[in-house]
Amino acid sequence: MLDIQSIRADFPILSQKVNGKPLVYFDNAATSQKPKVVIDAITSYYEEINANIHRGVHKLSQLATDAYEISRVKIQNHINAKHSFEVLFTSGTTHGINLVSNGFASLLKVGDEVMVSALEHHSNIVPWQMLCERTGAKLTVIPMDENGELIFAEFEKLLSEKTKIIAVNHISNALGTINPIKKIIEKAHQFGTAVLIDGAQSTPHIKPDVQELDCDFYVFSGHKICGPTGTGILYGKEEWLNKLPPYQGGGEMIKEVTFEKTTYAELPHKFEAGTPNIAGGIVLGTAIDYLNEVGFEAIAKYEHELLEYGTERLLEIEGLKIYGPKSLENKTSVISFNVGTIHPYDIGTIVDKMGIAVRTGHHCAQPIMNFFQIPGTIRASFSFYNTKEEIDALVGAVKKAVVMLS
Structure with missing residues (x-):
């Protein structure tokens, strides 16, 4: 109780x-409201350890880096990811979806298919439309019925070896429908199809187990789970994150830079260019701690x-x-x-x-x-x-x- x-x-x-x-x-x-412990944690970061993270030799940088990476591990444990480097910090669900859709541009060709559902938020429709326009792939849509539920039999008919990725929400933001994502993932993997789950509406209510689901990508936003705005997570299986090219270029995501060639950093830094929302990433861990304490x-x-x-x-x-x-x-x-x-x-x-x-x-x-x-x-x-x-x-x-x- x-x-x-x-x-x-x-x-x-x-x-x-x-x-x-x-x-x-x-x-x-x-968006969810924020508990005092989250609000205080934001203030605490800026009052006590504000510094840029990674590579810094001074004390504050080390403290901030440790706090940021501890938060990454908290989130890894929360969603049961196999490795902490499979957890990428983003600015939110939309950022995570765009990162994956942009990466798939290098993997698709004319005649390939990308599948979404009729229940999607615009942020899980528009990036895939843009991807199809760039690559010549075709967008297919899992239809819904009068009860606001996906028609699984029609999904099975649409699915084929041409389907390279399916992007579907765990829960509909507009109707509250809980989708049968476990069944969708199992069926998709029979065709070698990758599956991205939009967990923006599910993570406030349930703990996703990405290994049990066996999804290839799972994205969610911090601001819907009592965390700060401008924060989010993209989980990706190691094998898929290694296949995708970097989303942005800049500092942090590089291994070595010359004017002739740049080599990229290992995961997760390959996808985390520039100075991140450090306070947000740290405090997202605080929000998850709070929710787990509530249960x-x-x-x-x-x-x-x-x-x-x-x-x-x-x-x-x-x-x-x-x-x-x-x-x-x-x-x-x-x-x-x-x-x-x-x-x-x-x-x-x-x-x-x-x-x-x-x-x-x-x-x-x-x-x-x-x-x-x-x-x-x-x-x-x-x-x-x-x-x-x-x-x-x-x-x-x-x-x-x-x-x-x-």
């Missing part, structure tokens, strides 16, 4: 008021309770429709909904006046909205520091908004 009030006390922002009302923060799928099993159980309660309460509202899986066992703590023909933006604006933060629009997933023939949805996304009382406040606010807009 989680001590929710104690946990909420860890997050300074949750005690404030918005528009004169207590803040109810239900935009966790966009991911307890987090998952409690957030599922919130999902069940929120679904039941919101469906009391006449004309309200929830998009996504009917079975809550195949869904994480996201409720994406509309009420009748009222535009989601209008409800979101009124709800905000009551101190409740929800996300409205297409959630960077326009193909999903086009499938349902809607302009967007209202998305309430819950975290382990939310409460059922806050859900009650949301339901009351939506009811008031509907009355005002009808």
Whole structure:
């Protein structure tokens, strides 16, 4: 059991008021709030060990380097990567996906295929479209059904030896759908196809085991798991990272430079050009420590309770429709909904006046909205520091908004 009030006390922002009302923060799928231990760790870095990392002989540089590399090992252990050098620091999920897609430009030819799913965030669509435009490869799409779930039989039909890489999210940001990534990976590997998993929406709720999944790449963002913005991780199997060329050139990623030829550093530095977000990388480890102290099993159980309660309460509202899986066992703590023909933006604006933060629009997933023939949805996304009382406040606010807009 989680001590929710104690946990909420860890997050300074949750005690404030918005528009004169207590803040109810239900935009966790966009970014999570930060506990005091994370905020303090950022300050501590800049007050105590601020220095550039690697190669420095002075004390501060050594302390900063040690802290940065300790964080890398923490993340390695958290996701169960085989080697710490398979863990690359990035600025976020989008950066990680672009790094891999850029690298695959040297591996693809005309006639090859790249596969994504109909449930993807734009950041897991556009880089692959750009890659196909550069290489002459073809983009194929795993279709979805009316429940917002991938049609696995159609995926099997699309998959062939031409498919060189599949990029699919672990959990849909727009609908909360949990995809059958283990089955997708197993099937893909029968054809020698690489698989990249977008874990931006899964890592706040579950601990990914990259070796058990056997994925080739796994990417996620720090800001969604109580860490700083501008941080993220790309996990890649050693064999694949060695196949890909560097994404950027500059300092740190080199072994030797002459005007005639440059040789590149070993992993992970080959992909970490320039001065990184040192404080962010260190504090991302702090955030992961915090979440592990809370406990991911307890987090998952409690957030599922919130999902069940929120679904039941919101469906009391006449004309309200929830998009996504009917079975809550195949869904994480996201409720994406509309009420009748009222535009989601209008409800979101009124709800905000009551101190409740929800996300409205297409959630960077326009193909999903086009499938349902809607302009967007209202998305309430819950975290382990939310409460059922806050859900009650949301339901009351939506009811008031509907009355005002009808």
